[in-house]
Amino acid sequence: MDPSARQSLLEDIAAQVRACPHCRLCETRTNAVPGEGPSDAPVMFIGEGPGAAEDRQGRPFVGPAGQLLNQLLLGAGLRRPEVFITNIVKCRPPNNREPHPDEVAACSEYLEGQIALLQPRLICLLGRPATQTLVDPSASMSRVHGRVFEKDGLKFMPIYHPAAALHNPRMRAPLEADFKALAAVVKDSL
Numbered sequence: 001m002d003p004s005a006r007q008s009l010l011e012d013i014a015a016q017v018r019a020c021p022h023c024r025l026c027e028t029r030t031n032a033v034p035g036e037g038p039s040d041a042p043v044m045f046i047g048e049g050p051g052a053a054e055d056r057q058g059r060p061f062v063g064p065a066g067q068l069l070n071q072l073l074l075g076a077g078l079r080r081p082e083v084f085i086t087n088i089v090k091c092r093p094p095n096n097r098e099p100h101p102d103e104v105a106a107c108s109e110y111l112e113g114q115i116a117l118l119q120p121r122l123i124c125l126l127g128r129p130a131t132q133t134l135v136d137p138s139a140s141m142s143r144v145h146g147r148v149f150e151k152d153g154l155k156f157m158p159i160y161h162p163a164a165a166l167h168n169p170r171m172r173a174p175l176e177a178d179f180k181a182l183a184a185v186v187k188d189s190l
């Protein structure tokens with residue numbers, strides 16, 4: 001499929017997300033956050049769910065965790081406009097609680113559609129909820145972070161969520177190590 005056709009199908013998904021009534025999160029959102037990035041992005045990042053800044057702006061990772069993500073991306077030799085960024089749920093869970101399983105399930109058709117269109121060479125999973133949703137429901141981050149898992153013809157790399165280092169400065173070093181591992185995989189597979 002040519003990139004402009006793919007871009008227009010990604011925009012169709014984004015329009016459906018913005019009007020989505022499928023779970024309770026639509027009742028409390030200001031803006032849904034479909035995700036963003038080029039339709040030929042080789043690397044896709046999937047986080048947990050929009051926070052307050054993302055809900056206000058309708059864009060993923062634009063708050064404090066997003067600022068840190070941008071820095072870590074640069075350290076991995078990636079620029080944010082080159083990658084596709086989204087979340088397992090597209091609307092903010094109230095008080096930044098973890099998304100409930102039925103909310104993740106209600107949103108999965110959008111994420112699956114985005115992955116099928118993008119066919120990224122590598123999918124980077126930011127944090128436990130994204131990792132458990134896409135790789136293994138019982139995965140523990142301390143065991144799987146920084147490693148590559150192949151599933152359904154796709155490559156996944158779970159890494160710690162940037163917000164972890166905002167809450168606990170001791171997480172900064174493992175997070176940087178994860179982005180180094182990511183840089184090595186990206187270099188090999190692109």
Ligand code: URA
Pocket residue numbers: 047048049050051054059060061062063065066087126163
């Ligand atoms: N945290 C996430 O998981 N996703 C965002 O979009 C912002 C913060």
